[in-house]
Amino acid sequence: MEIEWSTYDPGEFYDEMISSPGNPRRAARAIASYLQKLSARQLGRRQNAADLAIAEMGVTFTVYSEGTNIDRTWPFDIIPRIIPLKEWSRIEEGLEQRMTALNMFIHDLYHEQKIITDGIVPKKLISGSKSFLPQCIGASPRFNVWAHICGSDLVRDRDGTLYVLEDNLRVPSGVSYMIENRSITKRVFPELFRKHRILPVDDYPAHLFDMLASLSPRPLDYPEIVVMTPGIYNSAYFEHAYLAQQMGAELVEGGDLMVSADDCVYMKTIDGLQRVDVIYRRVNDEFLDPDVFLEDSALGVRGLMRAWRAGNVALANAPGAGVADDKVIYTYVPAIIKYYLDQDPIIPNVPSWRCEDKVQREYVLANLDKLVVKPANESGGYGMLVGPHASAVERSKFVNLIKHNPRNYIAQPTLGLSTAPTICGQHVEPRHLDLRPFILQSDRTYVTAGGLTRVALRKGSLVVNSSQGGGSKDTWIVDTGGN
Amino acid sequence: MLSRVAERLYWTARYLERAENTARLVRVFSSMMLDLPNGVGLNWRQLVDVSGAHEYYDSNYRSCGERNVIKFMLSDMDTHGSVISSLAMARENMRTTRDLVPSEGWEHVNELYLFARKKLTGKTLLKDRHEFLSEIVMRCQQITGLLAGTMSHGAAYQFVRVGRNLERADMTTRMIDVGSATLIAPGMELERLENRLWTYVLRSLSAHQMYRQYVRRRIQPDQVLAFLLQDMIFPRAVAHTLGEIASCLQDHLPHSEEPLRAVLRLQRLVAEANAEKLRAGGLHDFIDLLQLEFGNLHQLISGTWFSLELDEAV
Numbered sequence: 001m002e003i004e005w006s007t008y009d010p011g012e013f014y015d016e017m018i019s020s021p022g023n024p025r026r027a028a029r030a031i032a033s034y035l036q037k038l039s040a041r042q043l044g045r046r047q048n049a050a051d052l053a054i055a056e057m058g059v060t061f062t063v064y065s066e067g068t069n070i071d072r073t074w075p076f077d078i079i080p081r082i083i084p085l086k087e088w089s090r091i092e093e094g095l096e097q098r099m100t101a102l103n104m105f106i107h108d109l110y111h112e113q114k115i116i117t118d119g120i121v122p123k124k125l126i127s128g129s130k131s132f133l134p135q136c137i138g139a140s141p142r143f144n145v146w147a148h149i150c151g152s153d154l155v156r157d158r159d160g161t162l163y164v165l166e167d168n169l170r171v172p173s174g175v176s177y178m179i180e181n182r183s184i185t186k187r188v189f190p191e192l193f194r195k196h197r198i199l200p201v202d203d204y205p206a207h208l209f210d211m212l213a214s215l216s217p218r219p220l221d222y223p224e225i226v227v228m229t230p231g232i233y234n235s236a237y238f239e240h241a242y243l244a245q246q247m248g249a250e251l252v253e254g255g256d257l258m259v260s261a262d263d264c265v266y267m268k269t270i271d272g273l274q275r276v277d278v279i280y281r282r283v284n285d286e287f288l289d290p291d292v293f294l295e296d297s298a299l300g301v302r303g304l305m306r307a308w309r310a311g312n313v314a315l316a317n318a319p320g321a322g323v324a325d326d327k328v329i330y331t332y333v334p335a336i337i338k339y340y341l342d343q344d345p346i347i348p349n350v351p352s353w354r355c356e357d358k359v360q361r362e363y364v365l366a367n368l369d370k371l372v373v374k375p376a377n378e379s380g381g382y383g384m385l386v387g388p389h390a391s392a393v394e395r396s397k398f399v400n401l402i403k404h405n406p407r408n409y410i411a412q413p414t415l416g417l418s419t420a421p422t423i424c425g426q427h428v429e430p431r432h433l434d435l436r437p438f439i440l441q442s443d444r445t446y447v448t449a450g451g452l453t454r455v456a457l458r459k460g461s462l463v464v465n466s467s468q469g470g471g472s473k474d475t476w477i478v479d480t481g482g483n
Numbered sequence: 484m485l486s487r488v489a490e491r492l493y494w495t496a497r498y499l500e501r502a503e504n505t506a507r508l509v510r511v512f513s514s515m516m517l518d519l520p521n522g523v524g525l526n527w528r529q530l531v532d533v534s535g536a537h538e539y540y541d542s543n544y545r546s547c548g549e550r551n552v553i554k555f556m557l558s559d560m561d562t563h564g565s566v567i568s569s570l571a572m573a574r575e576n577m578r579t580t581r582d583l584v585p586s587e588g589w590e591h592v593n594e595l596y597l598f599a600r601k602k603l604t605g606k607t608l609l610k611d612r613h614e615f616l617s618e619i620v621m622r623c624q625q626i627t628g629l630l631a632g633t634m635s636h637g638a639a640y641q642f643v644r645v646g647r648n649l650e651r652a653d654m655t656t657r658m659i660d661v662g663s664a665t666l667i668a669p670g671m672e673l674e675r676l677e678n679r680l681w682t683y684v685l686r687s688l689s690a691h692q693m694y695r696q697y698v699r700r701r702i703q704p705d706q707v708l709a710f711l712l713q714d715m716i717f718p719r720a721v722a723h724t725l726g727e728i729a730s731c732l733q734d735h736l737p738h739s740e741e742p743l744r745a746v747l748r749l750q751r752l753v754a755e756a757n758a759e760k761l762r763a764g765g766l767h768d769f770i771d772l773l774q775l776e777f778g779n780l781h782q783l784i785s786g787t788w789f790s791l792e793l794d795e796a797v
Contacts, residue, residue, distance in 0.1 A: 232579050241582050251582070256487050268486040268791040270638060271737050 002040050003421070003428050005032060010430035014160045014418040016081050027084035027478045030195060035079065040426070046188045047423055050078045053184050075471030076181060077422045078188050081433065081453040085199070085479040091154070091162065091437070092447045094346030097337060099150055099439045102167065102324045104340040106146040109323060110136050120339050121332050128407055129326050130377050133285060135292050136320035139309055142215050143443050146321040149208070149280075151175070151451075154347070154435045156418035163350045163415070165434065167333070169317060169325040171282045174452040175438045176239040177472055179204060181452070185474040197479035199449035204438070205246035208280075211440040212247075215314035216277040223277035225249045226267060228257070230283050230299045240282050254283070259303030263310040278314045279304075285319050327376045327410045328354060351413060355406040364411040365402065368395045371411040373402070386462065388414050417462055420473065422455055432456045434464050435475065450475035488583065489642045490789040491576040495584075496630075496646030498573035499592070502566050503623035504654035508533065509556050509566075510616040511687030512661065516549075519676065527552040533660045535774070536563055553612070558603040566619060567603055570596040585633040588626065595622045641735040645728055645784065652724040653777045656770045658687055659711055662704075663766040681707040688719045708766070709758040721773070725750045728780075742783040749776050 006022035017028045024032035035043070054076055108115050109126060116123045126132050151172030153165040182201050186193055209225065216223035227249050229240035244251035256267050257276065266273035281288065287297040289304040307313045323329065331352045337345045353360040353371075364371060373385040385398045402409050419430035437451030453473040454464035464470040512530050519525055528547040531540045534555075539562060544551045559565045574596045581589045599619065607615045627647065634640045662684045681704050685691040694702075694710050697717070714720035729746045732739035752773070761769050 245582055250485055252485060253487065256485050270484055270486055270489050270788045273791060 003035050003038070003043070005036060008421060008428060008430070010419045012158060013416050013430065013432070014156055014158055015430060016083070016156075016418055016420040016433070017079075018421075025082070025084075027480050028082040031080070031082065031192060034192060034195075043423070047078050050076055050184050050188050053187055054180075074177060075457060076184065077431075077455060077457075077471055077473050078185065079421050079423065079428070080185060080189075080474040080476045081420045081435075082476050082478055083435075083450060085477050088199075088450070088477045091347060094164075095152060095437060095439050095447050096441075096445045097341065097343060097346055098152065098164065098167070098333065099147065099441050099445060101337040101340045102150075102169065102333070103145050103147055103441060105336045106318075106321055106324050107144045108340075110139060110146075110320060115336070115339055118339070120335050121329075125328060125332075125407075126323070129323055129329070131285070131320070131322040131326055133320040133323070135305060136318070139318070139320075140311075141318045142217075142314060145441055145443075146318040147324065148211060148215070148316040148318070148441055150439045150441070151436045152439065154437065154451075155350070155415055158416040158418075160418075162347060164333075164347050165350055166327065166330060167325045168436075170284060170322040171236075171317070172436070172438065173236040173239050173282075174436055174454075175204060175448070176242040178438070178448065178450070178452040178475070180242075181472055181474040196476070197481075199477040199479065201449050201475075204448055205243060207440055207446045208243065209247045209249075211442045211446065212278045212280055212314075212316055214442045215316060217311055217314060218277055220277065224267075224275060225278045225280065226252045226257075226276055228252050228254070228279050228281040228283055230254075230287070234282070236282065243280070249280070254287075254298065254300045257301045257304070259301060259307045263303075263307050263312050265301070265304065265307050265313040276313060278316065280316050285322060288315075288319060327374045328356070328407065331410055350415065353411045355402050355409040355411065361402065361406055364409075365399060368398060370414060372414050373398055373409055373411045376408045376410070386414065389462075414462070417456075420453075420455070422457070422473070424457075424459070429459070431459070432462050432464070433473065449477045484583075484638050486789050486791055488580055489638070490785070491580045492583065492639055493642040493646035493784070493789075495573050495576040495580065495592075496627075496643040497650040498569045498576065499623050499626060500647045500650035501564055501654065502569035502573065503620050503627075504651070504657070505534075505556060505564060505566050505569065506616040506619040506623075507687045508654070508658060508661070509553065510613060510620070511658070511683050513612060513616075515661075515680070515683050519679070529661070530556060533657050534562075534564060535657070539563070550609070553608050557608060567599055570599050583639045584630065587633070588630055591622070591626050591629060595619075595626070598622070636735075638736060641731045642788075645731045645736075648724040648727040648731075649777060649781065649784075651719060652721050652728075653774060655688060655711060655719050655721055655724070656773050656777075658684055659708065660767065660770050661687075662708070663762075663770065677704055678702050684711070690717060690719060693717050705758045705762055708762055712753055712756055712758065722750065722753050725753065736788070738787060742780060742787055745776070745780045745783050749773070749780065752776065 005018060005024060008018065009021050010018070017032060018024050054074070105115065109132065113126075115121050116126065147169040149172065151168040151174060153168070154162055155165045156162050179202055212225050213223055225247065227240050227244040227247070229237060229251060231237065231253050234240070241251055250267065252267055257265055258268065258273070259265050265276045265279070267276050283299050286293045287299040289300050289302065290297045291302050292305045293300070305319065308315050308319070330349065331354055334345045334349055337343055353364050355361045355364055364373070368385070369387045371387045373387065375383045385394060387395065417432040417434065419432055421428045422431040424431070433453050433455040435451050435453050438448045440446040453475045454470045455473055456462055456464045456469070457471045458469055461469070508530070515525060516527070526547065527549055530552055531537050531547060540555055544555060555562055555565065557566045560568055560571070562568055574592050577584060577589055577592050602615055630640070630643055634643070662681055682691065682702050685694050685702070685707055688711065690711065694707065697714070698706050698710055700706055710717065711720055713722045715722050715726060717723055725746055729743065729750065732743045732746060756769065
């Protein structure tokens with residue numbers, strides 16, 4: 001499996017490591033030549049060392065469809081994905097811009113709805129959205145910020161253009177893998193870290209803590225912050241436990257909390273009830289409070305919405321923030337940025353068709369074999385159609401779905417996602433990938449240096465979700481000096 | 484620490500201890516059935532009675548043959564207190580408190596459960612029973628030792644300690660009950676038989692050597708009973724386990740007054756027991772009383788730390 005860059009060929013796709021066979025990109029030159037010098041045995045040994053380290057750390061995730069809770073290690077590829085700092089700085093600005101606009105948008109939707117009055121976003125789009133929560137109308141979270149933690153998925157097309165594929169404003173996961181991936185790479189390739197200037201990622205929990213603390217209704221140096229998990233059966237439980245531990249916060253379940261007559265939230269401890277200031281909740285909106293949403297939710301806390309509306313506890317992300325990561329709303333984000341910030345978007349959207357529009361819908365129905373169709377309200381790659389890879393039966397199923405509920409679907413061209421060299425058995429082969437940076441926003445904004453690179457391990461596959469056979473890579477923002 | 488977490492640690496320790504002691508109980512009873520002559524009044528039904536789950540047994544099993552009773556005690560997933568269900572519960576509780584326990588703790592519990600599930604087949608139940616039970620006992624002790632030796636002895640560990648000792652107290656009284664259950668057996672050579680019986684009880688609690696060393700007598704039923712109930716330094720004696728619980732409550736845990744009072748009352752009850760009189764009559768009732776009080780103590784522990792309701796604390 002010795003790496004020979006002249007025979008590594010990504011074909012028509014944009015490769016993150018090389019610009020053409022035998023020619024590594026500038027920021028990747030040093031690592032490419034370093035990898036080339038490793039023998040097959042050395043490379044194999046390092047991949048084994050990484051696999052062992054993962055097993056030791058107990059990095060696992062649970063796959064929903066397996067029914068019972070089976071911990072499975074999350075596949076990791078040791079060859080890092082390289083992004084030059086100069087390019088990254090621009091992306092960072094773009095993400096901050098996007099997040100700022102989206103937060104202004106959400107706040108507006110739950111107050112005056114000026115953007116609707118001004119005719120930018122149609123009213124029926126909002127009233128018809130499952131994620132728009134009437135219970136949140138008029139609420140004012142601190143700094144008017146609703147989405148505090150966002151994981152936006154970025155993809156690069158054949159020509160090298162980077163797009164925002166979607167914004168995850170509900171309970172995005174994956175950040176713990178980003179941090180663990182780095183610590184594994186440091187163990188596997190320590191010498192590379194001495195030679196390169198690679199931006200660190202392990203300060204994320206500290207930034208997360210500071211952001212959450214800034215939301216506290218009580219001015220305290222160490223407010224009581226808790227991470228609220230649906231429990232051990234959730235696919236991201238490992239991450240919930242990890243972040244709680246890293247921040248020194250309690251990991252709580254709904255049953256650990258209660259809201260008293262004073263509209264404050266308390267957690268039940270062996271010392272008695274203790275007031276909670278900030279809840280980093282990893283429980284979806286509909287399960288948060290059985291008094292207001294799903295009555296039979298055992299994951300939530302009765303009265304939580306009351307306490308939140310009274311301003312006695314901060315919820316991150318705020319309930320209702322998910323209205324802005326609806327896939328149809330997504331198609332309006334460039335207009336939203338323009339409307340609130342009077343700026344052009346720094347990172348473009350993937351061109352999209354809205355099925356609710358008759359003309360666009362007809363185009364979509366006629367070209368299903370070329371398009372990717374996404375439902376408005378699902379995440380994790382569930383419920384979507386990848387036209388070119390789908391059977392005729394699947395496509396006709398989607399024709400019905402779209403005709404039945406056009407508001408719920410958008411379509412996008414099938415992008416030729418960029419690739420990066422990945423160890424596949426005895427060879428190094430190009431595999432498709434995306435990137436999920438994490439953005440924190442309260443009175444200030446923080447963007448992780450890079451993020452989580454997810455890679456589709458099956459040859460030719462474009463689906464990178466961990467729940468659908470994806471793996472991950474460490475992401476290096478490399479400072480090559482100069483501008 | 485969170486009440487829920489404290490509760491799960493407490494139950495982890497209880498279930499581990501229950502698995503170990505149930506294995507001990509079945510091991511000693513099996514040997515007794517093999518060694519003692521027929522017609523001394525020993526039968527498998529007594530094991531069901533001692534387990535405290537006879538109601539469940541009666542509605543789910545027909546006869547009280549060896550095969551049924553062994554299945555009920557070891558491999559019945561639905562019996563509250565069978566070896567396999569105790570290990571499964573220990574595992575479930577520890578799974579969700581993994582971050583507070585050294586990772587080897589979780590690994591060992593997980594492996595032990597998987598081992599038991601694999602081994603608990605018809606063949607093991609009848610043929611290799613003794614080896615299997617001895618391994619369960621040893622591995623449970625390994626985990627107990629691991630936690631004692633690698634976990635900081637803060638509040639989290641104190642809940643492990645309380646759970647372990649309360650369960651141990653309860654199970655020791657059940658072992659004693661095995662002795663008392665057969666007291667009524669009529670027959671010849673009663674005295675010699677009885678001595679052998681109590682030797683089994685001592686062995687089942689790994690107490691035989693310590694009894695010899697500290698009581699320095701041949702096996703004498705009154706002395707054995709007094710040793711198992713009242714000895715302050717033998718770790719499986721009831722008085723010692725109560726002393727451990729009292730120390731946890733008094734020295735390490737907040738707001739412990741109510742449960743502490745219950746422990747102190749129990750300590751008095753045990754200290755004032757007269758082994759000779761009890762053996763002559765009323766031992767089984769006394770054991771019942773103790774078990775009732777253990778249940779009561781559990782309620783107080785649960786009410787104090789695990790199930791906080793709003794009106795109690797604000």
